[in-house]
Amino acid sequence: MSLRASLALTMAFMLLAGGARAANISYSKDIQPIFTDKCVACHACYDSPCQLNLSAAEGAQRGANKLPVYNGSRTKAQDTTRLFLDAHGADAWRRKDFWSVLDARNGQAALMARMIDLGHNHPLVPNAKIPDGLDLSINRSNQCPTPDSIDDFVAKNPRSGMPFAVSGLSDQQYGTLKKWLAEGAPVDEQAWLPSAAEARQVNAWETFLNQRGARETLVSRWLYEHLFLAHLYFQDKGAPGHFFQLVRSRTPSGVPIDPIPTRRPNDDPGVEFYYRLWPIQGVIVHKTHITYPLSPAKLAHTRELFFSGDWTTDKVPGYGLQHRANPFETFAAIPARARYQFMLDNAEYFVRTFIRGPVCRGQIATDVIRDNFWTFFQDPDHDLYITDPVYRAKATPLLALPGQIDDMSQMLQQWTAYRDKRNEYEALRLDTYEDAPAPTWADIWRGNDNALLSIFRQYDSASVRKGLIGGVPQTMWWMDYPLLERTYYGLVVNFDVFGNVSHQAQTRLYFDLIRNGAEQNFLRLMPVAERPKLLDDWYQSSGKLKMWLDYQNVENDAPSDLGLPEHGAKGAFASQLLSRFASLNARPDPINLCQSGACYRPQVSRPLQDAEQAFSRLSGRPAAGLKVIDFLPEATMLRVEMADGKREIYTVLRNRAHSNVAFMLGESLRYQPGLDTLTIYPGVLSSYPNFMFSLKAEEAGDFVSALEQAKDQAGFEQVVEHWGIRRSNPQFWTYFHDLDAYLREFEPVEAGILDMNRYENL
Structure with missing residues (x-):
């Protein structure tokens, strides 16, 4: 065979192989990582716009719903729509008025394809403020287009594509999503299973919680009601990233979990049940990630704490209104x-x-x-x-x-x-x-x-x-x-x-x-x-x-x-x-509680010490004497780079002052803006970054001086232009996810994807 023929055959084989790969996109390997990178920061938990939760395949297949979960004015309780609990499978969610964002319909592309097309075709001007007319407030009214209304939505809202009002998908991510959706959005996601070491600890805790007897049953109920919200993890031999949820299941240990989805954890389950540790699936997001450690030592301590005394009870209270309203009476025997x-x-x-x-x-x-x-x-x-x-x-x-x-x-x-x-x-x-x-x-x-x-x-x-x-x-x-x-x-x-x-x-x-x-x-x-x-x-x-x-x-x-x-x-x-x-x-705090004049952590490098000393000039000063506080959002992140390539993250929290916090309404009437102060501390102290500045350690003094000299909006915008990371920054997601990376590096158990719904248009 000639060299030309050989090369032609090789090229044909590569094209065929490439076509096969393109036709076999993996949800778990190719799609969920895109969602995690560009979508989960907004589309997770109850505050997902249109209830579209993209932290797991179940959420993507569930689709969208126009009813907001957060509604402080509804006069009638709303049906619960908790992912993994209140329905299972796309058909069940359709019966709860969720519509598909993945399915093509009547010859039209899937709703998700239309929305990412809109975003791809109308990119933001790099590093510029988001155009007027795009509401970024947390209380915005989400329009939630359906397959029937998407044409009208696209015509009227050309700049409302996805990702919304932020640096968008890369060309490769866009192409991969489009191909996957065109192929029918197949899903190959498999639930992870506990390791052998984890399974042994799961069995030990389930055995303990499912003991029979009035005393044991009462203690297990109290423990369940206090741990149902936790992301449980095993301190001893637990796999990184593996977390569990304590649930009531119709099925005992050793068989698949069938959770009982009561509205509250102290509602009557209605059937015989067993306490089970259910592996938490999907991407971990920081705002819901409230961790609690388990271990053999913790189990022994819990057993000693509750059962070492000679207390007794011969009955277990029911789940009536009074028992729910007064846990002190319900669990008085403990x-x-x-x-x-x-x-x-x-x-x-x-x-x-x-x-x-x-x-x-x-x-x-x-x-x-x-x-x-x-x-x-x-x-x-x-x-x-x-x-x-x-x-x-x-x-x-x-x-x-x-x-x-x-x-x-x-x-x-x-x-x-x-x-x-x-x-x-x-x-x-x-x-x-x-x-x-x-x-x-x-x-x-x-x-x-x-x-x-x-x-x-x-x-x-x-x-x-x-x-x-x-x-x-x-x-x-x-x-x-x-x-x-x-x-x-x-x-x-x-x-x-x-x-x-x-x-x-x-x-x-x-x-x-x-x-x-x-x-x-x-x-x-x-x-x-x-x-x-x-x-x-x-x-x-x-x-x-x-x-x-x-x-x-x-x-x-x-x-x-x-x-x-x-x-x-x-x-x-x-x-x-x-x-x-x-x-x-x-957490000793020399920056905000500086007493000796050395307002920095002694264990960090000298460039960071100098930066922290500069930052301390902003801490504790009332807004009446530091006007820039009026322009800073609630939670600002400072990313400080050192010459050796390392970086430190600081959180700047704005502490708003009020004459009192004793009423439900009229907060603005009690607000005392001249008394606002700042707290500056190393680390990521909020699930909801509102803005980020990135600077080199040697620029810290200049950065602080610029903030001190910013007396009006124009002066503050100069600081933003110099050091700010706007939503339109081409590298926005690199900077934003570096906050997640920081958590994984320094607080791995607490790490999760941060929320950007509140990232402001400064």
């Missing part, structure tokens, strides 16, 4: 110390569940909290609900939670009844603690590094971190067991994201009472003379009206025995807390 200690051991997990938990998007609950505060806990040996059975018996009936009855006509009646119960409890608590010894530093729990937590609110989302981060906050929470458990049940177990306005309003209003209770519990640590001053600062203006309307009067002269000065007591408390609990403070 020693209160065991319940509280279990929550304290992993307090960060439990606070995360109700700060960034079942809602993905949190303003339904988060506008009841300050933008930044510290939380710590009452030691079990000094919590009278734990140690005084007479007080516990009196208090328990008063600790029921609202929201079970969502009848619109009964909303006010329900709310006032539960508010009055809560205030009766607060009066009982006040009287009981007045007769107890004065609190000392020993009253604050210091069992492990979950003892100190920092919470940051970013308008409609929030985050929790171990350790004391940021400057001394305006308020602090000191939580005891009744406060912690009620918050968890109110905002996690009993909260229904698909519920109506009555349910959501009752939940929100009661959380307001809990916040007030945690703040006023902290006041018990302050000198008597300082308490009214602090309370006046927390509840300014209309807050005083709320104090009169809904809060229990907790004025008392029971002393504190912490040895704090009468003037500046809160600052002195913070200083002593930092020193006394230094060994438990998971």
Whole structure:
């Protein structure tokens, strides 16, 4: 054979092979990686536009639906549409009014093909602001075109293609998706299975949770209701990226799981069931990734905690309204110390569940909290609900939670009844603690590094971190067991994201009472003379009206025995807390809590030390003296590059100030913009980056100076032009996913795809 003939044959073979590969695109190897790279950052969880969830094949095949999950004004609860739970297979989702985005119809290309064509044919101007007319707000009204309306949508919205208002698909990604859709969008995704080591631990936990007997059944139910939201992982020999969900299944261990999709975890399952550990499928997204570790040691500790005592019970409560409303009565037979200690051991997990938990998007609950505060806990040996059975018996009936009855006509009646119960409890608590010894530093729990937590609110989302981060906050929470458990049940177990306005309003209003209770519990640590001053600062203006309307009067002269000065007591408390609990403070913060003048981490390289020293000039300064704060969004990421090619990520959080946070409506009327401050800390502290700047370490001083000199919008835009990463940046996704990479490098268990729905058009 001649060389020419040989080459021709080789070329023909290569073309045939290439055609075969093109005709055999793999969903798992070729398509899901594209979705993960360019789509999941918006299309995941309940806040996916049009409920199109592209974190797994099941979501892509489910398709889209026009009803938003987040709707704070609906008068009737909505049917649940939870992926993997409420329907299985495309046909079942069609019966729930989801339409396909993958199927061609009547000779027309699939809806997804039309949308990515639109994006591909109308690319953004590189590095420019997004054109006017494209609504990027989190509260935008998504149009959700159907196969019948797509022609009209394309004609009227030429710049609304996918990915929406961001640097788009590469030519290769676009071509691969188009070919896959033209071939009928076949899916080869296979569910991952636990490794042998994981399977042994799964079996051990399922055996423990499915023990028979009234005592064992009651404990397992309590554990399930406290772990159902967790992404469980095995600390010992668990495979990276493998997480499990605790579910109730119709089937026992050893056979495939058949989950029971009740609306809430404490609803009646209706049939005999078994607790199972179900592998979590699909792409892990950071906003729903609330992790909890399991291990043989944890299992032994749990068994010891709940079953070492001689307590007994001969019955297991049902799932009626009262049992759902008052977990303190439902689980009264379980020693209160065991319940509280279990929550304290992993307090960060439990606070995360109700700060960034079942809602993905949190303003339904988060506008009841300050933008930044510290939380710590009452030691079990000094919590009278734990140690005084007479007080516990009196208090328990008063600790029921609202929201079970969502009848619109009964909303006010329900709310006032539960508010009055809560205030009766607060009066009982006040009287009981007045007769107890004065609190000392020993009253604050210091069992492990979950003892100190920092919470940051970013308008409609929030985050929790171990350790004391940021400057001394305006308020602090000191939580005891009744406060912690009620918050968890109110905002996690009993909260229904698909519920109506009555349910959501009752939940929100009661959380307001809990916040007030945690703040006023902290006041018990302050000198008597300082308490009214602090309370006046927390509840300014209309807050005083709320104090009169809904809060229990907790004025008392029971002393504190912490040895704090009468003037500046809160600052002195913070200083002593930092020193006394230094060994438990998971995140020392020299940038925002600089005391020696060296406002940087001593262990990092000199270029980063210099950068952090510069960043500290921005921390803690009120917006009245640092005008650029007015133009910064809630959560800004700084990507700092070093000469050796490494980089560090910092989060800049804007702490908005309010005269009070005591009302559901009118937040803008209570906003005090001149008092806004910034917190700057290494790492990724938010699931929802609002913007990113990228700079070299040696530019940090110039960057900070430019921010200090930006007195108006034009000055700020010059900073954005120089260092900003706009949505239209051709390398946007490289920068954005570098945040994910940073998490995988430094916090691999916590890593997940971040959300870009809130990335702003600066």
